[in-house]
Amino acid sequence: MTGTTLDDYTDRYAQRMRGMTASEIRALFAVTARPEVVSLAGGAPFVAALPLDAVGEMMAKLGGEQGATTLQYSGGQGDLALRERICEVMALSGIDASTGASPDDVVVTVGGQQALDLVSRVFLDPGDVVLAEGPSYVGALGVFQAAQADVVHVPIDDDGLIPAALAEALETVARAGKRAKFLYTVPNYHNPGGVTLSSERRDEILAIAERARLLVIEDDPYGLLGFSGEPMPALRARHRDGVLYVSTFSKTFAPGLRVGWVLAPHAVREKLVIASEAQILCPSMFAQTAIATYFATMPWKEQVKTFRQIYQERRDALLSALTEQMPAGTRWTRPDGGFYVWLTLPDGLHSKEMLPRAIAARVAYVPGTGFYADGTGGSHLRLSYCFPTPERIREGVRRLAGVIEKETLVRAEFGTAAAPAPSRVTWTHATHLGPAAGQAPAPGLE
Amino acid sequence: MTGTTLDDYTDRYAQRMRGMTASEIRALFAVTARPEVVSLAGGAPFVAALPLDAVGEMMAKLGGEQGATTLQYSGGQGDLALRERICEVMALSGIDASTGASPDDVVVTVGGQQALDLVSRVFLDPGDVVLAEGPSYVGALGVFQAAQADVVHVPIDDDGLIPAALAEALETVARAGKRAKFLYTVPNYHNPGGVTLSSERRDEILAIAERARLLVIEDDPYGLLGFSGEPMPALRARHRDGVLYVSTFSKTFAPGLRVGWVLAPHAVREKLVIASEAQILCPSMFAQTAIATYFATMPWKEQVKTFRQIYQERRDALLSALTEQMPAGTRWTRPDGGFYVWLTLPDGLHSKEMLPRAIAARVAYVPGTGFYADGTGGSHLRLSYCFPTPERIREGVRRLAGVIEKETLVRAEFGTAAAPAPSRVTWTHATHLGPAAGQAPAPGLE
Numbered sequence: 050m051t052g053t054t055l056d057d058y059t060d061r062y063a064q065r066m067r068g069m070t071a072s073e074i075r076a077l078f079a080v081t082a083r084p085e086v087v088s089l090a091g092g093a094p095f096v097a098a099l100p101l102d103a104v105g106e107m108m109a110k111l112g113g114e115q116g117a118t119t120l121q122y123s124g125g126q127g128d129l130a131l132r133e134r135i136c137e138v139m140a141l142s143g144i145d146a147s148t149g150a151s152p153d154d155v156v157v158t159v160g161g162q163q164a165l166d167l168v169s170r171v172f173l174d175p176g177d178v179v180l181a182e183g184p185s186y187v188g189a190l191g192v193f194q195a196a197q198a199d200v201v202h203v204p205i206d207d208d209g210l211i212p213a214a215l216a217e218a219l220e221t222v223a224r225a226g227k228r229a230k231f232l233y234t235v236p237n238y239h240n241p242g243g244v245t246l247s248s249e250r251r252d253e254i255l256a257i258a259e260r261a262r263l264l265v266i267e268d269d270p271y272g273l274l275g276f277s278g279e280p281m282p283a284l285r286a287r288h289r290d291g292v293l294y295v296s297t298f299s300k301t302f303a304p305g306l307r308v309g310w311v312l313a314p315h316a317v318r319e320k321l322v323i324a325s326e327a328q329i330l331c332p333s334m335f336a337q338t339a340i341a342t343y344f345a346t347m348p349w350k351e352q353v354k355t356f357r358q359i360y361q362e363r364r365d366a367l368l369s370a371l372t373e374q375m376p377a378g379t380r381w382t383r384p385d386g387g388f389y390v391w392l393t394l395p396d397g398l399h400s401k402e403m404l405p406r407a408i409a410a411r412v413a414y415v416p417g418t419g420f421y422a423d424g425t426g427g428s429h430l431r432l433s434y435c436f437p438t439p440e441r442i443r444e445g446v447r448r449l450a451g452v453i454e455k456e457t458l459v460r461a462e463f464g465t466a467a468a469p470a471p472s473r474v475t476w477t478h479a480t481h482l483g484p485a486a487g488q489a490p491a492p493g494l495e
Numbered sequence: 496m497t498g499t500t501l502d503d504y505t506d507r508y509a510q511r512m513r514g515m516t517a518s519e520i521r522a523l524f525a526v527t528a529r530p531e532v533v534s535l536a537g538g539a540p541f542v543a544a545l546p547l548d549a550v551g552e553m554m555a556k557l558g559g560e561q562g563a564t565t566l567q568y569s570g571g572q573g574d575l576a577l578r579e580r581i582c583e584v585m586a587l588s589g590i591d592a593s594t595g596a597s598p599d600d601v602v603v604t605v606g607g608q609q610a611l612d613l614v615s616r617v618f619l620d621p622g623d624v625v626l627a628e629g630p631s632y633v634g635a636l637g638v639f640q641a642a643q644a645d646v647v648h649v650p651i652d653d654d655g656l657i658p659a660a661l662a663e664a665l666e667t668v669a670r671a672g673k674r675a676k677f678l679y680t681v682p683n684y685h686n687p688g689g690v691t692l693s694s695e696r697r698d699e700i701l702a703i704a705e706r707a708r709l710l711v712i713e714d715d716p717y718g719l720l721g722f723s724g725e726p727m728p729a730l731r732a733r734h735r736d737g738v739l740y741v742s743t744f745s746k747t748f749a750p751g752l753r754v755g756w757v758l759a760p761h762a763v764r765e766k767l768v769i770a771s772e773a774q775i776l777c778p779s780m781f782a783q784t785a786i787a788t789y790f791a792t793m794p795w796k797e798q799v800k801t802f803r804q805i806y807q808e809r810r811d812a813l814l815s816a817l818t819e820q821m822p823a824g825t826r827w828t829r830p831d832g833g834f835y836v837w838l839t840l841p842d843g844l845h846s847k848e849m850l851p852r853a854i855a856a857r858v859a860y861v862p863g864t865g866f867y868a869d870g871t872g873g874s875h876l877r878l879s880y881c882f883p884t885p886e887r888i889r890e891g892v893r894r895l896a897g898v899i900e901k902e903t904l905v906r907a908e909f910g911t912a913a914a915p916a917p918s919r920v921t922w923t924h925a926t927h928l929g930p931a932a933g934q935a936p937a938p939g940l941e
Binding site for chain 1: 503504507508509510511512515516539540542543545547548550551552553554555556557558559560562563564565566567568569605606608609612616617618619620623634637638640641676710745749750751752753760762763766769770772773774775776777778779780781782785
């Protein structure tokens with residue numbers, strides 16, 4: 050049956066889909082999968098450093114001996130054995146029984162992303178305000194957009210979210226007659242900012258939030274990947290009721306099993322489970338058992354140490370290359386953990402407009418515009434050091450420095466960028482773009 | 496920091512959460528996990544029949560040799576190798592290249608549940624009408640409730656959805672000034688009805704839908720699990736543009752990896768990918784590779800034949816036990832595939848009110864009220880024959896017949912049910928309740 054009248058769906062989409070369109074920049078990013086391009090865009094962890102033979106042996110048992118259980122449906126909240134391991138992991142950030150953390154209040158999710166989506170489903174009506182760092186994690190912005198929420202950015206500096214700016218944002222929102230439902234924050238090794246919220250500020254932020262009855266969504270994928278000293282106590286470790294803590298095994302183990310979690314006050318936890326069941330029925334029992342087994346039986350803390358050493362070496366390579374290569378007027382943050390450096394371009398340059406020329410020069414980054422709900426951020430870009438080798442990182446920075454220099458020269462000469470930007474190039478997410486970028490996730494955030 | 500003012504969240508939940516509450520009947524169902532209870536409630540496939548040793552060997556390679564890929568992020572649409580296998584599976588139901596099916600229009604999801612949720616996100620605004628069979632799959636009703644849609648049930652008989660009733664429902668909705676966004680239907684071996692839509696009716700339903708510009712969401716988890724003959728051509732095989740086809744590997748392989756899919760017209764597929772990225776970033780690459788490998792290298796069609804034989808034997812056991820044991824006035828459907836029998840109680844009995852007494856008699860079923868958005872359906876219940884052995888099925892029916900007989904007698908004597916129902920027992924989903932019922936998913940549908 051061809052030639053029907055049903056080929057046009059535009060009058061039937063839900064309103065929430067209006068802002069959610071695919072980006073033409075995806076095509077550009079497919080190019081970054083080519084081996085000749087140095088991608089500093091991706092947030093793919095270096096999973097090849099895992100003890101893959103041992104992981105394979107573990108998987109054999111899970112699919113064989115334990116197959117009748119691991120291949121079956123499981124509960125919507127997540128497997129208890131895994132929730133117990135999750136509590137052990139959180140204890141390293143000060144979130145333990147003494148602050149009321151319990152396996153019973155953990156909900157297992159499909160990566161941290163589903164955790165953010167569930168929290169949004171439970172709390173956000175269209176038109177609600179979400180406060181978030183500016184810049185903020187692009188995947189979270191996609192969730193908030195799907196929830197038809199309005200994001201109000203709160204600026205950060207080298208010590209993370211600025212408390213006075215948060216207080217001011219709350220006042221502005223209240224004056225506008227709107228309601229801020231929660232603050233979304235990545236306190237440790239911020240994506241994309243690379244900065245960490247100082248201990249003093251943690252207490253200040255929590256005090257402000259408590260006064261305003263503002264929930265805090267603490268997203269902490271990188272907390273155990275610090276390069277110096279022990280993890281700082283999490284916001285949730287300091288405040289029992291007002292903080293929902295979200296994290297993931299994507300960076301401490303691997304992202305390919307898609308397992309994350311949220312720790313929530315009991316009443317909220319119940320809502321999250323109901324929302325998750327309506328969304329995915331239950332998380333994968335196989336994936337949950339794999340991670341519970343890995344964290345119960347294998348030297349996972351040693352492995353995290355290995356990851357930290359690899360990432361620290363790459364961070365060092367990136368920072369020293371930036372210092373050596375970057376033209377005057379370029380600035381960047383100095384992360385003490387995690388995956389990202391946030392770079393500010395010389396005056397007048399625009400990271401999104403420059404991207405096609407960077408890719409032509411065989412280097413890729415994520416333009417800063419992706420990390421702001423309002424499309425600002427063009428004077429910034431995000432560089433990732435998690436996946437490429439130090440040598441490739443140095444080569445990538447050399448190429449990028451050349452592009453910026455040329456762009457600056459042309460701009461000085463002609464008062465504009467080197468070439469007109471494609472008229473409708475809009476930015477979408479490539480946070481996790483890694484070795485197989487054509488395959489990589491790209492939440493539809495413009 | 497204790498004794499905060501932030502322990503009550505009721506004034507901050509999103510409106511969609513109002514109807515989504517946990518059911519007290521969950522506690523009852525936890526009891527069905529006890530070995531002494533025969534559960535005819537669960538929809539858990541009999542995964543122990545899989546060649547688990549071979550699956551284990553396959554998993555070892557996926558986690559070991561291929562770990563650097565399978566444990567990494569992947570694309571939001573899903574892995575191409577898996578989407579190709581999905582097209583081979585769909586071809587068995589007549590959905591092939593000649594009807595425009597292509598791997599490019601497939602989106603891989605976290606089980607069929609996420610597929611239904613994505614479709615709802617893309618199409619449903621609050622207040623939109625969804626047409627669905629009455630009774631309908633409880634997990635789908637949970638999705639539509641979360642989308643704040645109004646479900647209008649269309650009755651079924653032994654040949655499935657009744658075309659005249661669909662036309663009438665469309666008129667009623669139009670007269671009310673409402674808009675039906677889509678018809679949700681399970682044409683093959685209906686859950687919970689057990690019936691299959693006849694070939695003639697398939698064409699009639701599609702003609703009605705096309706005239707009304709009504710999208711059809713065809714949910715087909717059981718299509719390859721028929722007990723006689725080849726699968727009937729799917730609705731999607733007969734109509735290229737107006738049908739979105741949803742299915743899952745949960746019944747042809749196993750549910751524990753949580754992999755399903757949706758095949759959609761190209762423009763819609765793009766929206767689904769964007770919505771999925773905002774929800775889960777990407778599906779598990781490990782799970783996708785496992786299923787793609789299983790379907791590419793192992794005798795999966797033979798395995799499906801094994802499943803069919805097991806389920807047919809159990810269906811036979813259930814039907815013959817019902818014929819032998821059930822008191823007069825009890826009726827039931829005779830499924831030619833799938834997992835479920837839909838039973839109608841003698842006049843005056845109520846399946847939800849009777850459930851506590853059935854569980855006391857060590858047999859469990861799903862009350863019919865779970866399969867109607869409006870809470871009707873109390874004169875029906877769903878029996879599953881997929882998981883228990885034939886012997887256990889016969890014992891379960893014997894116990895259930897005793898409960899119904901006693902209930903009928905007491906009702907004849909006192910004009911009411913045997914005991915007052917707990918005042919606020921409300922029903923929620925236990926579709927997949929199987930051997931580990933305390934762990935089983937239970938979408939929050941009242």
